[in-house]
Amino acid sequence: DYEGAAKTYREGFQHMFDISKALSTSIVAQMPDKFENSKADTPAADLRSTLNSLAAEHFALATMGMQKGFEGAKDYDYIGWSENANTADFKAAIGSVYGDEGAAQFEKIWQGDHINAQAEFVSAQIKDDKAGEQAAKDKLHKFAQEFGTFLGSATGENLPTEAAQEAVKAHEDTVIKTFEQYVAGDYAGSYDTYREGYKLMFGVGQALGDAIVKQNPDKFAGTAMPSDMPKTGMGGASEQTTNPLTVIWTALGSLAALMAVVVVRKRKLSK
Numbered sequence: 001d002y003e004g005a006a007k008t009y010r011e012g013f014q015h016m017f018d019i020s021k022a023l024s025t026s027i028v029a030q031m032p033d034k035f036e037n038s039k040a041d042t043p044a045a046d047l048r049s050t051l052n053s054l055a056a057e058h059f060a061l062a063t064m065g066m067q068k069g070f071e072g073a074k075d076y077d078y079i080g081w082s083e084n085a086n087t088a089d090f091k092a093a094i095g096s097v098y099g100d101e102g103a104a105q106f107e108k109i110w111q112g113d114h115i116n117a118q119a120e121f122v123s124a125q126i127k128d129d130k131a132g133e134q135a136a137k138d139k140l141h142k143f144a145q146e147f148g149t150f151l152g153s154a155t156g157e158n159l160p161t162e163a164a165q166e167a168v169k170a171h172e173d174t175v176i177k178t179f180e181q182y183v184a185g186d187y188a189g190s191y192d193t194y195r196e197g198y199k200l201m202f203g204v205g206q207a208l209g210d211a212i213v214k215q216n217p218d219k220f221a222g223t224a225m226p227s228d229m230p231k232t233g234m235g236g237a238s239e240q241t242t243n244p245l246t247v248i249w250t251a252l253g254s255l256a257a258l259m260a261v262v263v264v265r266k267r268k269l270s271k
Contacts, residue, residue: 002075052205069122113139144169159211
């Protein structure tokens with residue numbers, strides 16, 4: 001029941017963030033002095049968690065889908081369904097802040113030289129088409145430039161365009177590297193890169209969420225982001241030390257995503 005498995009995976013993935021919200025809210029309430037008497041259950045925190053969840057799920061599905069595509073797995077199409085559902089949720093999140101026009105712009109950039117290019121890269125790998133591989137990589141790097149520009153413009157440069165472009169490129173590089181190491185049989189390296197790339201998405205979600213809150217203070221009045229957040233190289237709060245709650249959020253989400261990738265590896269070993 002591949003469709004059922006795909007739906008349950010998405011439900012389970014989201015459930016980990018529900019757990020993290022409940023846990024973080026309880027910890028902050030228990031230790032107010034450690035968290036500047038702030039609250040974990042705020043619109044700003046919910047925005048950050050939503051962006052983290054969607055970005056991290058995208059990374060997990062992208063790497064899983066590329067591996068399944070390379071192996072010719074029977075459930076490959078259902079990973080595509082999951083990616084489409086993730087895109088729809090991401091579009092809705094963007095639309096809730098920037099309206100239908102902003103959501104439409106997001107979807108156009110996100111799908112073209114991004115999701116489609118990842119599939120083209122896998123196809124080229126299977127065919128040993130070096131020119132095709134490079135063409136797909138070029139598209140992904142073009143996407144990093146275009147999407148970074150979109151984020152910079154949409155946030156009024158509260159998330160600087162150049163920093164956004166660098167972050168998106170780093171994301172695409174880890175997706176590609178995770179897949180290439182897997183294809184080469186370097187499974188230990190692939191999993192290490194996977195964890196690195198997965199963690200990166202939480203920095204991206206935090207930086208974008210912080211920029212949106214700064215841009216729309218009236219929507220998030222009195223819900224400032226915690227001052228200590230993971231380093232992402234994107235300035236602002238990202239340059240501070242890691243908040244212990246962020247470690248919890250990342251670890252819980254990573255557990256769900258990593259289990260899915262392990263299943264792919266076990267399937268290959270069983271052949």
